[in-house]
Amino acid sequence: MLLIHCPHCREAREEEEYSYRGEAHIVRPLAPESLSDEEWGDYLFFRSNPKGIHHEMWYHAVGCRRYFNVTRDTLTYEILESYLIGQQPAVTGATS
Amino acid sequence: MKKYSAFSLLKNALSYHENWQKVWRNPTPKSDYDVIVVGGGGHGLATAYYLAKVHGLTNIAVIEKGYLGGGNTARNTTIIRSNYLWDEAAQLYELSLKLWEGLSQELNYNVMFSQRGVLNLGHTLQDMRDIERRVNANRLNGIDGEVVSPQRVKEIAPLINISADSRYPILGASFQPRGGTARHDAVAWGYARGADALGVDLIQQTEVTGIRRQDGAVVGVETTKGFIGARKVACVTAGNSSVVAAMAGLRLPVESRPLQALVSEPVKPCLDTVVMSNAVHGYISQSDKGDLVIGAGVDSYNGYGQRGSFHIVEHTVQAICELFPAFSRVRMNRQWGGIVDTCPDACPIISKTSVDGLYFNCGWGTGGFKATPGSGYVFADTVANDRPHPLAAAFTLDRFNSGALIDEHGAAGVAH
Numbered sequence: 249m250l251l252i253h254c255p256h257c258r259e260a261r262e263e264e265e266y267s268y269r270g271e272a273h274i275v276r277p278l279a280p281e282s283l284s285d286e287e288w289g290d291y292l293f294f295r296s297n298p299k300g301i302h303h304e305m306w307y308h309a310v311g312c313r314r315y316f317n318v319t320r321d322t323l324t325y326e327i328l329e330s331y332l333i334g335q336q337p338a339v340t341g342a343t344s
Numbered sequence: 345m346k347k348y349s350a351f352s353l354l355k356n357a358l359s360y361h362e363n364w365q366k367v368w369r370n371p372t373p374k375s376d377y378d379v380i381v382v383g384g385g386g387h388g389l390a391t392a393y394y395l396a397k398v399h400g401l402t403n404i405a406v407i408e409k410g411y412l413g414g415g416n417t418a419r420n421t422t423i424i425r426s427n428y429l430w431d432e433a434a435q436l437y438e439l440s441l442k443l444w445e446g447l448s449q450e451l452n453y454n455v456m457f458s459q460r461g462v463l464n465l466g467h468t469l470q471d472m473r474d475i476e477r478r479v480n481a482n483r484l485n486g487i488d489g490e491v492v493s494p495q496r497v498k499e500i501a502p503l504i505n506i507s508a509d510s511r512y513p514i515l516g517a518s519f520q521p522r523g524g525t526a527r528h529d530a531v532a533w534g535y536a537r538g539a540d541a542l543g544v545d546l547i548q549q550t551e552v553t554g555i556r557r558q559d560g561a562v563v564g565v566e567t568t569k570g571f572i573g574a575r576k577v578a579c580v581t582a583g584n585s586s587v588v589a590a591m592a593g594l595r596l597p598v599e600s601r602p603l604q605a606l607v608s609e610p611v612k613p614c615l616d617t618v619v620m621s622n623a624v625h626g627y628i629s630q631s632d633k634g635d636l637v638i639g640a641g642v643d644s645y646n647g648y649g650q651r652g653s654f655h656i657v658e659h660t661v662q663a664i665c666e667l668f669p670a671f672s673r674v675r676m677n678r679q680w681g682g683i684v685d686t687c688p689d690a691c692p693i694i695s696k697t698s699v700d701g702l703y704f705n706c707g708w709g710t711g712g713f714k715a716t717p718g719s720g721y722v723f724a725d726t727v728a729n730d731r732p733h734p735l736a737a738a739f740t741l742d743r744f745n746s747g748a749l750i751d752e753h754g755a756a757g758v759a760h
Contacts (some may be wrong), residue, residue: 249654264655270599289745293597293688297586297649307652322600323648 250320253330256312269305271295272317299323301341305333345541348452366592367533369519373547376573377405379727380565381580382552382588384408386596387705387712388580389535389546390720391727396542398721399728404544405574407567409551413532416582419682420713421605421627421639423618425462425523429478429490429755432738433691434485439735440718441522445494447717453534456632460617462523463497465667467512467623471740475518482520492519499619503668511579511666512624525618525629531716555592561700562592563574578703580725583648583683585706590702592699597688597744602681604652604660608674611632619667622754626663629669636674642710643745644685654679682710689749694723694736703727704741 250263277283277291296302304321307315319328319339328339346352349388356364379395381388395401408414424444426437448455457608467473475491482489492508494514506514540546547569554566555577564573580590589596611634620627627639640660657679665672675739687693687707692715694705705723708715722733732740743749 263653285745285747289597289747290595293744294595295586295597295599296590296595296645298590299584299587299600302646304645322646325647325649342508 250327252306252318252327254308254311255283255316255330255332256314257308261311265308266306267308267309269307269315272303272305274307301328301339303337345537358651367537368546371545373405373407373545373549373550373569373572376564377545378403378574379523379576379578380572380574381402381406381578382565383415383579383581384412384532384536384546384548385415385580385638386413386532386535386716387708387719387723388578389413389532389581390716391578391580391705391723392544392719393535393539393542393612394724395728396539396544399724401728402543403441403711405572405653406539406540406544406570407550407552408546408548411531411548412484412536412546416682416684416712417511417528417532417716419605419680420528421629422525422528422631422683422713423462423523423620423627423629423639424457424714425520425618426487426714427462427464427478427482427518427523427755428752429481430750430752431481431485432582432735432750433488433752433755434482436592436722436735436739437715439721440715443717443721444526445522447526447531451538451671453530453537455530455534455589457524457526458632459522459524460629461500461519461521462618462620463492463500463517463519465497465517465619465621465623466515467621468515471623472515474754475516479518483537487520489518489520490523492517501615501619503614503670504619505667505669514667523618525631527632528713534694535720539756552588552591554646554675555588555699557592557703562702576703576727578705580705580721580723582685582706582712585685585704589704592697592702594697594699596685596693596704596706597741598685598693599646599684600648600683601642601645602647602649602652603684603710604657604679604681605677606638606640606657606660606676607631608638608671611636611674614670615668619665621663623691624663625667626660626667628668635677636671640711642686648683650681650683655661655750684712686710688744690752691750692719692739693741694719694732695740695742696730696732697741698725
């Protein structure tokens with residue numbers, strides 16, 4: 249059971265309060281119609297899926313109902329930080 | 345390879361079973377191979393077997409970081425069926441089911457394939473509509489299946505609770521009589537023994553750490569035992585596919601997540617079929633040893649930790665107790681997780697890549713075990729001929745650019 253700190257509520261709560269929203273820092277293309285099929289497919293479906301440090305979005309579904317980012321190790325499941333959308337992570341690692 | 349038979353059993357009994365031939369060799373890697381299969385699980389070993397058997401290649405190695413069949417092959421719930429909705433997926437899984445039906449004879453190895461039937465329960469009106477649609481689609485594809493009433497469900501699995509007073513009453517089910525289970529370890533061991541006898545080198549305790557390329561083509565793999573050259577590299581590393589792809593500078597449309605299962609203490613025979621429920625979310629069968637084998641849902645977030653969230657197991661056990669009130673008194677023995685590559689459309693990737701001579705077979709998500717023979721068969725053909733096997737043509741990486749996804753989230757068995 250993960251204990252996730254919500255930076256909006258400023259409290260660590262159990263993972264069942266949240267829902268996972270996938271890899272963070274994927275920017276929606278500003279002009280989708282100008283992209284090739286490869287670029288659009290890459291944006292929609294292809295992910296880095298690292299074993300190790302991962303930046304991901306979570307949604308506090310039964311709390312404040314707001315999004316935020318988490319840096320988590322996908323091998324040990326250790327949560328290294330929570331930070332607001334728009335901020336950059338303090339912890340970055342070589343992704344493998 | 346010496347053939348297993350009643351005669352060989354008798355002969356070896358006379359020498360107290362001390363002179364059985366080793367099941368496979370333990371070779372030191374050569375410096376160069378025609379094809380290297382990365383990953384010695386069921387799918388990888390099946391790929392190597394069919395490359396040797398059907399395509400006549402013998403200079404093949406399977407490189408496995410741990411031991412053969414020690415990953416997801418050893419961690420699944422052994423359910424086999426082919427009742428998928430869409431033509432592409434149904435035909436791929438049906439090829440697999442047909443191969444299962446002759447597999448023990450083909451390999452001269454008892455994979456304990458048991459066609460005990462698979463029930464997929466419906467608990468809502470919409471479930472039943474989906475079941476009708478899927479069974480009709482299956483029958484058009486020549487796959488057995490029928491829609492059955494709650495009373496028939498009760499006849500097939502007498503311990504099940506079909507009371508209308510349940511929280512989610514059973515309104516019916518689809519039943520595929522040709523579905524069932526097999527012994528998961530035996531499948532890997534049978535293919536390993538068969539491949540070894542055809543000259544394939546099975547190299548265990550050796551991890552691939554890099555994929556060496558030259559002018560956009562594969563030239564070999566870096567391993568913990570040094571560089572090994574290869575003209576073709578076929579990656580079948582479920583769970584770690586993205587990690588291996590990254591070695592060649594590629595990204596895949598998969599996310600790795602833990603999928604859990606648990607088994608009970610052994611009990612007397614009480615369930616001679618497979619029962620799955622999408623809506624209350626659990627699936628159960630009884631092994632020949634007597635354990636109740638229970639499968640759970642997949643975690644919602646990425647993880648490589650081979651363990652899952654506790655609340656997922658809790659939810660699964662609630663579902664099983666709802667379906668089978670008698671099982672509420674059964675004690676659970678072990679629980680574990682395996683890392684599955686989940687694809688956006690719940691269908692696998694069997695594909696060439698942008699690197700010449702590099703192939704991937706991954707993304708089987710929560711249901712790869714049932715596909716082991718078919719997956720190996722079409723992937724071997726794809727690798728040998730450097731073009732997709734007709735049944736694998738719809739499962740290339742290109743579908744994520746063209747948008748021709750094959751949405752099997754419904755028939756994949758459990759919601760995820």
